[in-house]
């Protein structure tokens with residue numbers, strides 16, 4: 278059986294196009310796949326532990342390190358022997374020391390980490406399973422990572438003047454902080470707290486993971502990094518982009534570079550960036566923002582740093598990631614053109630970190646029979662939704678309400694294609710930088726202008742030509758399939774119905790999503806002839822203003838009506854705020870000669886930033902913490918919903934808040950006072 282699981286895993290890795298070696302620990306942490314092919318696997322260690330709900334959070338078990346000396350294949354054999362699946366002859370490996378640093382004698386079961394209530398599960402004794410875990414696993418997750426304090430962390434309070442002391446606070450951050458402090462002491466403290474929090478989120482891989490990788494589900498990373506926060510104790514793909522943006526505001530370029538180098542290493546190893554740095558995330562990626570991160574690092578590099586060597590390494594890896602997306606996540610559209618969709622063909626069972634939730638859903642949807650094709654499709658759709666970063670949203674549900682109708686892989690999402698357009702533009706930009714030896718212009722005379730309709734000038738270099746053609750093709754294909762002139766929005770496409778979701782929902786408002794405006798962030802209108810672009814811009818601005826998406830506490834994630842999913846109303850997620858703030862700010866720049874468009878776009882961009890910052894600040898004042906998501910209407914309250922307890926901490930909230938603060942400061946700092954304006958002041 279064990280061998281079969283390893284084989285299945287190797288097979289899975291190759292199907293992913295990853296040249297990954299089989300991870301021995303996958304037999305413990307990823308054996309979910311076998312539950313789908315043989316009834317015996319219903320009794321696998323993973324299935325039993327998760328279904329018994331030994332831990333309140335399903336992610337807890339798959340993050341637990343094995344004790345030193347434990348060999349994954351042997352653990353599975355002992356499990357099978359003890360729980361009735363197979364006889365094992367060899368003795369157990371000797372007792373090891375817990376990675377969390379406790380000696381064997383001190384290893385009393387920490388009762389609070391175990392769930393008290395028991396729900397119905399397989400016919401296996403709860404206490405026996407618990408005892409088995411204590412014998413072979415660490416007490417708590419986290420022993421695979423070490424706390425790491427960024428060396429470039431600014432210490433605002435120690436610098437009397439920006440840039441005048443050894444701690445080297447970047448001038449802009451320092452100026453903003455001094456100004457905020459003068460306006461409102463709490464606001465100054467808030468900013469200082471956010472900056473200091475990088476210290477709490479800094480991690481490096483424990484040397485043990487490099488020495489004995491088979492004991493861990495963690496993918497070891499060479500450089501230190503910043504984690505998402507809370508239960509998300511490892512590095513996440515798209516979270517890292519928003520974290521990097523905040524680090525750069527703090528002048529923490531070296532830390533940002535380390536985070537990005539790790540992601541490049543992952544592409545080198547697997548051919549794509551996994552969802553997060555755990556083996557159970559290897560069957561999916563996340564919204565592809567690596568090219569933007571590479572661009573940020575190159576653009577913020579200090580004079581004298583060798584940008585060319587960095588680009589020389591990064592470009593082939595970005596190309597690899599792009600090819601992964603175009604080979605494994607692309608769909609040829611019936612009437613011509615290619616677009617991308619989130620997909621997870623290698624997902625052959627419940628997500629290991631949400632095993633209980635996925636299995637329960639299958640059974641609630643009457644798909645519990647092994648071999649039922651609807652069951653496999655369900656797990657693929659759930660995993661693909663996790664790949665989208667929007668896990669979960671009514672955008673992925675056929676009927677917009679029931680999780681039983683999830684079918685992520687049959688949707689062409691506007692967000693993913695906007696990220697792909699952005700990637701194509703970044704590749705052209707970075708490649709041009711590399712071959713010319715200097716950063717290309719981005720305004721007039723930019724490389725993109727050469728490919729605008731009507732402009733016959735063709736770049737000499739064939740790679741740039743090809744990339745610019747891809748940009749132009751993406752724009753035309755997005756306009757053809759996703760742009761809906763009657764609604765002045767880009768709307769997700771339903772592959773089953775071969776039309777936009779507008780035609781398949783009961784009420785058109787169900788398609789109103791913040792992601793419908795992401796193409797603006799990708800600069801789509803820069804590739805459309807100017808009069809037509811201006812007319813689209815006017816329509817889109819009005820459509821956003823009337824959409825109801827912008828609320829007091831920020832931009833609502835998806836619907837303006839409630840669906841109960843966490844990437845829906847009423848949750849305002851930090852990434853959405855930054856992308857839309859920048860989308861409208863860049864529209865204002867693009868149409869600077871057209872006062873009407875540019876004023877409206879600028880106003881919207883500022884409103885989005887101010888409202889969200891206000892919510893983050895009010896939430897911090899009340900709770901002393903930063904939430905992973907906010908309530909879009911109740912200013913300062915955490916968002917809710919989802920399959921896990923709302924998390925605090927939180928990497929992308931800090932990153933986005935810092936990026937928004939610095940952007941508004943530069944656009945119109947007088948507006949920032951609205952962020953810390955007391956509710957009582959507003960009433961008067």
Ligand SMILES: OC[C@H]1O[C@H](O[C@H]2O[C@H](CO)[C@@H](O)[C@H](O)[C@H]2O)[C@H](O)[C@@H](O)[C@@H]1O
Nearest residue numbers: 505509513516552630631663666667668
């Ligand atoms: O464990 C459930 C899911 O958790 C992650 O998704 C959520 O948190 C991530 C980290 O902040 C974030 O990137 C994502 O957008 C959130 O929805 C994880 O990425 C999923 O794969 C996982 O199934």
